Amino acid sequence: MGIPANTRRADQARRQDRAIHVYEILRVAGIGPAPRRTGPTWRQFLHAQATGLLAVAFLHVDTVLLKRLHVLVFIEHGTRRMHLGSVTANPTAEWTVQQARNLALSLGERLEGVKFVIRDRGSNFTQSFDAVFQANGTRILRTAVQAPRMNATCERLVGTVRRELLDRVLILGEAHLRAVLAEYQVHYNGARPHQGIAQRVPRYQTDTPPPAMTDLDIKRIHRNPSSAA
Numbered sequence: 573m574g575i576p577a578n579t580r581r582a583d584q585a586r587r588q589d590r591a592i593h594v595y596e597i598l599r600v601a602g603i604g605p606a607p608r609r610t611g612p613t614w615r616q617f618l619h620a621q622a623t624g625l626l627a628v629a630f631l632h633v634d635t636v637l638l639k640r641l642h643v644l645v646f647i648e649h650g651t652r653r654m655h656l657g658s659v660t661a662n663p664t665a666e667w668t669v670q671q672a673r674n675l676a677l678s679l680g681e682r683l684e685g686v687k688f689v690i691r692d693r694g695s696n697f698t699q700s701f702d703a704v705f706q707a708n709g710t711r712i713l714r715t716a717v718q719a720p721r722m723n724a725t726c727e728r729l730v731g732t733v734r735r736e737l738l739d740r741v742l743i744l745g746e747a748h749l750r751a752v753l754a755e756y757q758v759h760y761n762g763a764r765p766h767q768g769i770a771q772r773v774p775r776y777q778t779d780t781p782p783p784a785m786t787d788l789d790i791k792r793i794h795r796n797p798s799s800a801a
Contacts, residue, residue, distance in 0.1 A: 614722060618649065624687030625649035626705075627726035630663065630694070631733060635743045643753065644671045647729050648686075652766045653774035654729060656753055659746045668696045672704040686710050690723050725768075732760075 598604075618625065631643045644657030655678065657671035676683050689705050690713045691697050702712045715722035737756045743749050765771040 618725075621649075621688060623650035624685055625690065626686045626688070626710075627690040627723050628697075629692065629723060629726040629730055630696070631730045633738055633743055633749055635745055635749075637745075639745075641743070641746060641749055643749070644668060645726065645730060645733070646675055647726050648774075649725055650769075651774045652725075652769050654757055654760050656757055659749050659753075661746070663696055665696055665698045665700070669698065669700045669704065672701050676704055676708075683708050683710075688713050690715065690726070692720075692723065693717060 612620065626646060626648055628644065628646050631645050633641045633643065635641065639661060641659050641661055642663040643659050644663070646655040646657070647653070648655075655675055657674065658667075660667055679686070683705075686705065686708070688711050689702075691701075692715050705712065720727050733753075733756065737752060741752055743752070761774045763773060765773055
């Protein structure tokens, strides 16, 4: 049997009273909040290490038939380049590890520049998943419990994909979701400017602005959209 609602409310009220009581005692005594320990803040760390940071999170999508699908999303902090894993209805730990291996193969030598991987504490992320990156000397940074802001860049990417794509398209199934995500990834990495990298697009990783597109370039992309990647 569960705890009655009135009992839960009474317990919550007592906890709040105790918290207020402790706060008042410290305030009267002139004791403020505990000072921050030495070292950079989390924001300062992310800014300083952006070129070597890779973040990962899950994106879930509900189809028109009310089937929930899952996609593993990666983003490089320094360039804002997005990488997508496969699509599955059952994201097991083994499946998640395979997506990490696929990304490692895709990055190739660039994986050596990844110094940190930020992930949450979900059960899908196992030691085998971490080992894929740790083999190259990468450190795994796990976010605190119920602290999505610690992985804000990747969470913002998930929100962007929802607002710009998934909220505007009815997804029929796994094959359909793979197709629309692949097309959006081409746009996101090759044409969409990002405020975090001075309005550049992820494919250009230097301060040099992208070259102006000619009429021939535009016609080529219309004929073959995948060439814009």
